[in-house]
Amino acid sequence: DLTMRLNGLTKTYLKGTPGEVQVLRGVDLELRAGEAVALVAPSGAGKSTLLHIAGLLDKPDEGSVEIAGQNVAGRGDRTRTALRRQDVGFVYQFHHLLPEFTALENITLPQLANGVSEKAAQDRAMALLDRVGVAARAKHRPAALSGGEQQRVAFCRALANKPRVLLADEPTGNLDPETSDQVFGALMSLVRDAGLSALIATHNMDLAARMDRKLRLEAGVLKPVE
Ligand code: ADP
Numbered sequence: 001d002l003t004m005r006l007n008g009l010t011k012t013y014l015k016g017t018p019g020e021v022q023v024l025r026g027v028d029l030e031l032r033a034g035e036a037v038a039l040v041a042p043s044g045a046g047k048s049t050l051l052h053i054a055g056l057l058d059k060p061d062e063g064s065v066e067i068a069g070q071n072v073a074g075r076g077d078r079t080r081t082a083l084r085r086q087d088v089g090f091v092y093q094f095h096h097l098l099p100e101f102t103a104l105e106n107i108t109l110p111q112l113a114n115g116v117s118e119k120a121a122q123d124r125a126m127a128l129l130d131r132v133g134v135a136a137r138a139k140h141r142p143a144a145l146s147g148g149e150q151q152r153v154a155f156c157r158a159l160a161n162k163p164r165v166l167l168a169d170e171p172t173g174n175l176d177p178e179t180s181d182q183v184f185g186a187l188m189s190l191v192r193d194a195g196l197s198a199l200i201a202t203h204n205m206d207l208a209a210r211m212d213r214k215l216r217l218e219a220g221v222l223k224p225v226e
């Protein structure tokens with residue numbers, strides 16, 4: 001049961017110039033439903049490039065991105081945007097919540113944009129907040145939340161529209177080690193509940209060890225880490 005398949009992805013920046021850099025040289029990846037995969041990459045290895053291509057924010061030079069069996073990498077910008085909003089959730093090191101809206105609203109708004117009714121959107125948002133232990137903070141704006149709470153809310157927002165794939169880039173990288181541990185646990189429980197596939201970039205090998213398997217991006221290809 002494959003959620004995402006990346007096949008033969010290549011990407012070169014500044015092709016034909018002295019600054020040419022071949023970042024991806026044939027990336028293959030299969031993510032099964034319910035699986036969390038750690039992506040370990042030294043800085044500059046092309047982690048962001050890979051996450052952006054997998055998340056349909058950027059196009060590869062060659063290769064395919066299949067989500068639920070459909071090749072979507074080569075589609076037009078509008079189609080890719082629509083697919084991204086429905087099928088992909090993103091989490092970054094910083095929460096990127098909208099500062100003028102409450103936690104609840106930050107999770108409700110993307111659902112309203114996708115045509116979900118206000119009542120259903122709020123119910124889902126509260127259920128997600130409850131799952132990660134911040135339901136009591138639902139009416140607070142991001143600035144009134146701790147760093148760990150902000151990230152928990154960002155995870156809920158990423159899952160608001162029930163994506164098939166979660167892509168995360170150092171989701172706890174901004175937190176102290178103890179908070180990072182707890183907040184990562186909250187993320188994993190959301191991932192497990194939703195049964196989605198997660199590709200989570202991290203430098204933290206303790207967190208990587210809590211995922212189902214680990215891959216290293218090196219010299220433009222993905223290799224299993226023992
Ligand atoms: P990482 O996220 O692993 O640090 P990136 O994917 O951001 O790596 O970048 C990989 C390499 O590609 C780096 O050498 C970076 O300088 C280069 N790069 C990234 N984006 C661009 C771009 N838009 N134009 C030119 N070079 C880029």
Ligand code: ADP
Pocket residue numbers: 057081084085089090096113
């Ligand atoms: P919206 O316009 O509804 O905010 P988008 O379709 O633009 O949503 O983006 C969907 C997701 O992709 C969001 O989670 C957003 O954070 C992320 N995203 C959009 N553009 C970029 C970008 N240039 N770099 C990184 N992430 C992006």
